[in-house]
Amino acid sequence: MSLAVYASAVGLAGWRVTSGYEDDFRTPFPHREAPWVTSEACRSCHPDHHASWERTFHRTMTQEASAASVVGAFDGRVVTFWGIRARPVERNGRFLIEYLGPEADTGEGGDEVQRTLEIARTVGSRRYQQYLVQDPEGRADNYYRIPLLWHIEEERWIHLNGAFLGPDDPNYDKHVALWNDNCIFCHNTGPVPGLDNYDELVERRTSGEAVDISSHGQFRSEVTELGIACESCHGPAGEHAERNRDPLRRYALHFTNKDDPTIVHPAKLDGERSVAVCGQCHGQRMPKTNAGIVDWMRTGPTYRAGEDLSEAVRLVWRDTPPPVPESDGFALRFWKDGTPRLTAYEYQGILSSPCYQRGELTCLSCHSMHGGDVFGQLAPEKRTNQACLQCHGEIARDISAHTHHELGSSGSSCYECHMPKAVYGILAIHRSHRIENPDIARDTATDRPNACTSCHLDRSPVWVAERTSEWWGGDLAALARTTSEAPVSMSGWLAGLHAGDPVQRAVAAEASARVDTPLSPRERVFIVPHLLLALFDTYPAVRWFARRSLEDLSRELATAGIDLGLADGADAFDYLADVSEREEAVKGLMRLFRENLPGDLTPPPEGTLLNERFEPDMDEILRLMRMQSTKVIQIGE
């Protein structure tokens, strides 16, 4: 009886409670007016979401330097680039970079520490980790990125000049950069750069002094939280946390299953606003106006999750006018048809995709910040065709009939054909996020790496055009109408590797060691001499991919009984060494290749510019190399 009374009283109270909050739940809330509170405030009510975010690389994007956050080897071993000797070392829990005297002085005080920088913060924790130091000239709130970074997978120190996409350049401090006016925006939550002396800089410039914000700005930067935390995607949560201290309100939300207007739920936004949440950082953009740049530098970006991103920023596209008119602007960051070819342009890729424009695709169709593995934030099934079959279910009935490739092969993977790896970023090649059908004529005309020739490494665009026309119809003659410099009758991969611009060359070098190509190991030997030539590339990042592919391919060939003896040499090849040292190393690798090449191999395929002894046709290859774009690409990150 008492239980029944108790239950009735509770039920009545529940009804009163839910009806009492109806106005609250109906009234839209201006998120931007809410204070920021950090992820700690979210943890008590959302422990599982907090835990699933805490394991991600978003959280560890920026961290205070500590034994827990620093992954580089601060072990006292000297790291030398272009004669400048640095010694990363840990002393009493402090992480230091000690710059030593030049090597020539080693006998007399060469190990004398000339300058010491203390690591204050780290940036990145997945592929590589960069390090920030406080301004050694006294502006303590100004943080600078140092030129050394730790490559996590390779477990070695490398120099920024070899991590960014740019030609060889021995300028040691070329990529030293201010954190407060750049990295702060996307690698942290609730950033406020706090430029303090803009008016003074304007005055100094007016009086003829050469000043700029990066070199002379005084910042008092603040962030709600280092790293990318809850409020980056859910909006400032102060009001949400405050209102939900009321347990009756919380239960009213649970009972009625209504959305809480005080917080943003990206999955419940319309498609445009949902992708914008990710696009605020995964889509290069600028303030709406040049005056807005100063506001950003003072008070930070104005966009908040859930809002219309286009009202706050101008997205960067291929034809966006550059801030410096005489520069190449943004054109080189896109393929010629406007498809992004660098990371941090995924948003532009999605916006250009038919699946978004005519379908219901959002970032959350495949990615989840609270699920899946942290490498890509993809659930296991979203790494398979299931990602696309959510919408394209009719293809699932007979995938091979659609792909004309064996089921389970790469040719039957939606990703390989519709999102090929053709995007450069942070010393890796990533999938294009412009989801579309492969088109050899379009790709040839726009110098884009083609999905078919990136796998069928020995095949030409002409071969691809014939196959695709036969299988899926289309205009076979379209290829003939394109104006490609490299012959379309030769291997498309090879044309990219030798005649392409730096991004094409990097993509081709990375594709060289694919294990899912239809070529057998014996049929892949022809790739080796071309990778050896790619080690001479003038862009260190291209050499990086060539070196890694050469090592991987050599090991795989050795496993298949073709031991060319190159794997260790490729592993030891220092892609940032002086040119003479590198040339000697490559010559040694070439010699090994000639000596260890089995005599019973079938001749290389036609169109691969090798004779029967696998010697390259250097006249033809040099002709291809002369087609390389002379435009210098200089891209950070």
Place this chain on the structure above:
Amino acid sequence: MNDPVQRSCLRFGWTAVAGFLALGLALEVCHLFKAPFYVDATLRRELWTLAHAHGALLGLTTVVFGLTAERCLPDLGARRTASWLLRAGALLVPLGFFLGGVGNAEGDPSPSILVVPLGAALAFLGILAAAIGAFRKAD
């Protein structure tokens, strides 16, 4: 063991101990197989662990009550009332914790959790009666 209160307390108490230890085993099996509905739900883990612990401990308390009640509360009527209060509490507290973890929100238990304070009050009154009785007996 002619006292009917003692008999019912011992039956209830040992059954509760057995039942809630079995729940503990089931929770360990959930850990063994990494059952996502349990290991990935922080609040449910906490609530079900509380159900297991409170159920077993209150079961043991009921056994102790049964063994000592006759000495603490010589009056059969008072003993019956205290026993009923304790057993009701010993059932409702773990049940409330357990059901609070069924269909719950991420940060809040389901409304069944409201059974817990009710059960706790009943158990408290039963034990309070025994405690007062123990003082009186000592007097």
